[in-house]
Amino acid sequence: MLLLIVPVRTACFVHPVMLLLDNVMTIAVVLMTTMHFLFYCRGMKFVGPFVLMVYKIIVGDMLRFLLIYSVFIL
Secondary structure (H helix, E strand, O other), X not given: OHHHHHHHHHHHHOOHHHHHHHHHHHHHHHHHHHHHHHHHHOOOOOXXXXXXXXXXXXXXXXXXXXXXXXXXXX
C-alpha cells in the first residue's frame, strides 16, 4: 500500500478526488505501521507490559466506546 501512494500523490494535481484518496491511504499506512511497530515492541522487557496495556485499552475500551457512540449517532 505504501508503494501505491507515490503514483496517487503525483496524480493529485490531475483531479481533486486523488487528493482525498492520497490522504485516506496515508492515514491507513500510518495506523498500520504504528500497530506493526507496537507488535515488535512487545519483545522488549521495559516496553512490553506498556504495549499490552495499550492493546487492551484499544480492544476493550475503545471498541465499547465506538459501539455506544455509533448507537447515539445513528
